[in-house]
Amino acid sequence: MDAVLEGWVDNAYALVRPPGHHARRAGGLGFCLVNNIGVAIARSIARGDAERVAVVDFDVHHGNGTQDIFYADPNVLTISLHQDQLFPANSGHLHENGNGPGVGANLNVPLPPGSGHGAYLAAFDEVVLPALHRFVPDVIVVAAGYDAGAYDPLGRQMLTSATYREMTRKLLSAAEELCDGRLVASHEGGYSPWAVPFHGLAVLEEMAGVRSGVADPFARSFEIAGQQDLQPHQRSAIERAANLVTNRLDSTAS
Ligand SMILES: [Zn+2]
Numbered sequence: 001m002d003a004v005l006e007g008w009v010d011n012a013y014a015l016v017r018p019p020g021h022h023a024r025r026a027g028g029l030g031f032c033l034v035n036n037i038g039v040a041i042a043r044s045i046a047r048g049d050a051e052r053v054a055v056v057d058f059d060v061h062h063g064n065g066t067q068d069i070f071y072a073d074p075n076v077l078t079i080s081l082h083q084d085q086l087f088p089a090n091s092g093h094l095h096e097n098g099n100g101p102g103v104g105a106n107l108n109v110p111l112p113p114g115s116g117h118g119a120y121l122a123a124f125d126e127v128v129l130p131a132l133h134r135f136v137p138d139v140i141v142v143a144a145g146y147d148a149g150a151y152d153p154l155g156r157q158m159l160t161s162a163t164y165r166e167m168t169r170k171l172l173s174a175a176e177e178l179c180d181g182r183l184v185a186s187h188e189g190g191y192s193p194w195a196v197p198f199h200g201l202a203v204l205e206e207m208a209g210v211r212s213g214v215a216d217p218f219a220r221s222f223e224i225a226g227q228q229d230l231q232p233h234q235r236s237a238i239e240r241a242a243n244l245v246t247n248r249l250d251s252t253a254s
Contacts, residue, residue: 001040004182005049005139011172011183011207013144019188021057021143022088024068030061030087037141037186038069041076044139051075054137056128057082058120058167059145059188060155062092062108066143072102077135077249081123083148083157084110084237094240104249107131109241111234116158117166117223118230119238120148124170126242132174134249139182140175142168146190146199150222154191160223161216165202172206183207194218 003009020036022029037055044050054077055070057063063080070076082092098106109123132140146164148157175183185203190196198216205211222228230238 001044001139001184002049004184005044010181011175012185013204013207014184014186016187019145020186021059021063021066021145021188022061023065029065031189032065035065035069037143038066040184040186041141042069045075050138052135052137053077053139053141054132054135055079055141055143056132056171057143057145057188058148059143060148060152060157061087061145061189063143064088064091067096067106067108070102071098071106072100074101074105077105077107077131077137079107079109079128079131081109081111081120081128083113083115083155086155094244097244104244105135107241107244107249109238111157111237113156114158114227115234116225116228117160117163118228119234120159120163121166121170122230122235123238123241124167126238127245129170129174130242131245131249132178134245136178138179139184140171140179142171142183142185143188144185144200144203145188146192146196149190149192149195149199150225151192151195151218152190154189158222158225158228159199160219161198161202162219162223164199165206168203168206
């Protein structure tokens with residue numbers, strides 16, 4: 001965060017363990033001890049290095065800890081895309097939309113199990129990018145989990161490295177338009193030891209603007225799978241989340 005906000009680098013990826021996005025103000029949860037991005041954001045705001053920060057969490061689980069920490073804060077927009085009610089239980093609903101002055105600045109996009117490339121990119125186009133453009137952050141922070149990958153043993157989504165690459169492209173382009181390209185990603189979940197390295201590589205290649213030439217040998221079997229394109233029930237879930245962007249987020253816009 002310091003390196004990006006002080007202008008040493010355009011973007012940065014924190015390859016950290018343990019992950020952080022389930023850890024709340026009150027303590028750790030779900031493999032997470034400390035909310036890594038929460039600490040980084042709070043510190044940067046306290047130091048005056050940033051005023052408005054947007055978090056985009058594409059881990060398959062709800063970013064409940066980050067939501068908890070900034071729930072009443074209008075200067076931190078938290079957006080979580082996750083499989084509907086996977087973990088924690090009964091968490092990550094649409095109606096969890098912020099509290100007090102933070103109303104509108106917490107967006108949940110609970111996606112049905114089986115969501116793939118089309119659903120995630122539609123969620124970006126219909127919810128994430130419009131919310132970022134309304135909010136206009138000083139920096140975009142990405143909770144980069146890879147457990148929405150098709151091979152993940154804990155998630156039931158169908159993403160491939162092509163999806164992670166495309167989501168990263170969209171975030172980098174938003175950062176370029178809104179905050180001089182400032183983007184920080186931090187490693188979250190992902191439990192397939194063979195697929196996660198290729199998904200992470202796709203994100204890192206986009207952030208670095210470098211192609212390694214290493215191809216994902218596992219991508220094709222799921223890229224050609226049925227229902228990778230946006231399905232009607234996924235579209236309706238995304239539309240419900242998109243309504244929150246148009247109706248609520250304006251109240252926190254500067
Ligand atoms: Zn996860």
